């Protein structure tokens with residue numbers, strides 16, 4: 001990996017819309033990524049390993065529970081600061097951002113929002129400091145886009161619950177200390193349960209052979225008659241709306257994160273286009289290459305504006321799930337397209353680990369699939385504007 005020379009594009013002076021705190025938080029995350037992530041991430045992606053050495057750094061920049069109140073160990077920041085942290089982390093790598101997203105929005109968020117005060121006190125400070133890493137089990141082998149069909153279930157055994165089933169594609173699973181697991185009770189109602197590593201019958205085999213998100217660990221969650229203490233049930237929200245509420249928060253972070261990946265690819269391609277000489281002049285002097293760069297910066301700027309506005313709506317408690325869905329879909333597709341164009345601009349060099357572009361490109365194949373596929377998000381917008389359900 002070459003030295004990280006990243007310079008963030010800000011074509012419409014969006015910094016003017018940020019507070020001093022937003023900029024401080026963003027710049028701290030940016031510097032940390034340059035110093036501690038960029039130099040090592042390519043090697044870890046090549047090895048298909050999560051760099052556990054960066055966990056404490058993620059905690060220090062506030063990436064674990066940015067908006068969770070400080071009394072529980074969170075950073076107590078607003079939604080725009082949360083988004084900016086995700087943007088900067090994903091500028092480094094989508095896999096690292098995935099670990100932070102899962103920890104914050106899919107593990108800490110449900111414990112904070114749906115848990116008891118005892119659960120908040122027991123788990124949140126350890127998750128905020130990175131002492132514990134969590135994972136989120138919703139997807140099953142036969143239920144991905146349709147999680148409401150899940151078959152993982154638990155029975156009330158009087159003094160405990162008995163959990164059976166399996167989850168797959170679970171980020172952080174291979175090394176997580178706890179899992180927030182979504183399962184049906186005997187009446188078929190979905191509830192969240194906190195399952196801890198070490199409970200008998202609970203295992204987390206790693207998923208190997210991924211070409212995408214290689215620096216993020218993915219695995220299965222297997223529950224074979226796991227005895228879960230009754231105090232581990234999240235009592236304050238049930239039904240599919242509970243996990244979907246977590247996904248709203250995570251998808252919002254992804255919308256910002258995707259901009260980071262796009263900015264990194266654009267910045268790399270711009271620098272390369274000014275330096276690489278062919279036919280006696282920089283390739284950036286050719287109209288076809290300028291068209292690519294012009295379209296990239298236009299799309300990044302549109303996404304930045306969309307996402308900033310969404311952040312304002314989130315801060316005011318007014319953002320709808322459908323608005324979040326639109327930003328996730330738009331920004332990930334935008335980033336994927338920019339990575340592909342930027343890779344071509346680097347010619348043969350674009351396919352090597354010398355540059356981050358190919359890694360971003362491959363990572364975004366997961367990002368466009370998880371937290372609702374691109375097509376599922378189109379259906380969400382379709383339903384929102386027509387009132388007609390095209391899911392089934």
Ligand SMILES: Cc1cc2nc3c(=O)[nH]c(=O)nc-3n(C[C@H](O)[C@H](O)[C@H](O)COP(=O)(O)OP(=O)(O)OC[C@H]3O[C@@H](n4cnc5c(N)ncnc54)[C@H](O)[C@@H]3O)c2cc1C
Pocket residue numbers: 102135136137138139143144145146168169170171172212213218366369370371372373374375376379390391392
């Ligand atoms: C690297 C990675 C990490 C992940 N991390 C997690 C995690 O931490 N926790 C977790 O719970 N899950 C996680 N997931 C799972 C992810 O959320 C699912 O892969 C995703 O929801 C899609 O489910 P599926 O893979 O089963 O695809 P399917 O649901 O089988 O979809 C296959 C295709 O059919 C399309 N499709 C499905 N239904 C419809 C429809 N009604 N109309 C039109 N098209 C449709 C989809 O858009 C897709 O193109 C992760 C996935 C990956 C790849």
